[in-house]
Amino acid sequence: MNISKQLINWYLDNKRDLPWRNTQNPYFIWLSEIILQQTQVAQGLPYYNSFITNFPTVFDLAKAEEQEVLKLWQGLGYYSRARNLHASAKYIVTELDGQFPETFEEIIKLKGVGDYTASAIASICFNQATAVVDGNVYRALSRLYGIDTPINTTQGFKTFKTLAQQLIDTKQPATFNQAIMEFGARLCKPKNPDCNSCPFNNKCVALQKNIISDLPVKLKNTKVTKKHFNYIVVLSSDQKTIIEQRQGNGIWQNLYQFPLIETSKEANHSTIYSEIEELNVLKGKIFQLSVFNQKPIIHKLSHQHLYTKFWIVNLEQELPEGVLTSSIQSYPVPILIGNFIEKFNF
DNA sequence: AACTCGGGGCC
DNA sequence: GGCCCAGAGTT
Structure with a gap:
């Protein structure tokens, strides 16, 4: 029996029952694939259920406000996925009359959809024999064939894409693609x-050579940089605070936060005091400054460690331009802020 | 080709 | 503390 058939047989015996495995509706499959990019099934599952409940069709997603979409995405990370998902939903509704594109070439034109996601949707929804190459596929094939080409290079992608494309069962591409991914996720961990x-285990090259733990080969990524974040949490006499939307291209684009002061090293009381005197909303006003956490909270991201302090500014005046502290839970925020809001309990 | 983009789980 | 996760976009 060939490898493709063996993979499929293993899959049929071992597959998990996941909600997106009971449908070929391209909207649901698309949603699940975007959510699962760089995300484990256990983490993405509640978000998938939340999205299909709140946005049952692409039309519902298209007519939502971006803030609403980001709020539902809060805590999942890589927020460009949510922004691109929303933009593509609008594109499908306005430009394609709500009709989901049906070929790999058309599907990959959607924002946030690359080779992997287009292959997954084309195979699962439209029976097109386009092989997926994700982290699971790299791992399974590199071990099975003993391939040590680094996976995060152009050559690595081409090598594994070609191999997967040769292996795919053209009569059941959807099952094959899901089988090889499930195999990598559950057995070839x-x-x-x-x-x-x-x-x-009778033909795996890496097992025979005892190099399972050396594969796949991946080039080291760049170093982690440290940053010092100071969030200014204003509390006014009329129960308001200041929040702002992050602009530009950095992390957490379009999410909300308290006014941020970034310092080159850990900040102390006097540094923050003189900084916030310059904030427009506080200029000329009387306030008391205290620190919420003396010890920085270290928020670890893939390539940044954020040493974070929350500073409390008590204001004995009203704040007409502020937002009610009772309403801040409706804004999408990074989980770093969300955890603080929960703990502070306004 | 290198860099950037989150948050959580596992060892 | 390092690596990984149903990757994609930008420079």
């Missing part, structure tokens, strides 16, 4: 793969 019960 990064750590402690279950080689004892693997259907390929």
Whole structure:
């Protein structure tokens, strides 16, 4: 029996029952694939359920406000996925009359959809034999064939895409693609793969050479930089605070936050005091400054460590331009801010 | 080709 | 503390 058939047989015996596996509706499949980019199934699952409940069709998603979409995405990370998802929903409704594109070439034109996602949708929804290459596929094929080409290079992608394309069962591409991914996720895991019960343990090159833990090969990514964030939490006499929307191209684009003062090293009381005297909303006003957490909260991202302090500014005046503290839970915020809001309990 | 974009789980 | 996760967009 060939590898493709063996993978499919393994899958049919071992697959998880996941909500997006009971449909070929391209809107649902698209949604699930975007959510699952760089995200484990267990983490993405509640977000998928939330989205299909709040936006049952692409029309519902298209007519929502971006803030609403970001709010539902809050905590999942990589927020450009949410912004691109929303933009593509609008595109499908206004330009394509609500009709989801049906070929790989058309699907990949959607914002936020690359080779992997277009292949997944084209195969699962439209029975097109386009092989997916994700982290699971890299791992399974690099081990099975003993391929040490670095996966995060152009050559690596081409090598594994070509191999997966040769292996795909053209009569059941949807099942094959999901089978190889499930195999990588559940059996051929990064750590402690279950080689004892693997259907390929008689031919796996990496197992025979005892180099399972060396594959796949991935070039090191760049170093982590440290930053010092100081969030200014204003509390006015009329129960208001200041929040602003993040602009520009950095992290958390279009999410909300308290006014941020970034310093080159850990800030102390006097530094922050003189900084906030310059804030327009506080100019000439009387306030008391205290720190919420003396010890910085270290928020770890893939390539930044954010040493964060929350500073409380008590104002004995009203703040006409502020927002009610009772309403801040409706704004999409980074989880770093969300955790603070929960703990501070306004 | 290198860099950027989150948050959580696992070891 | 390092690596990984149903990757994509920008420079």
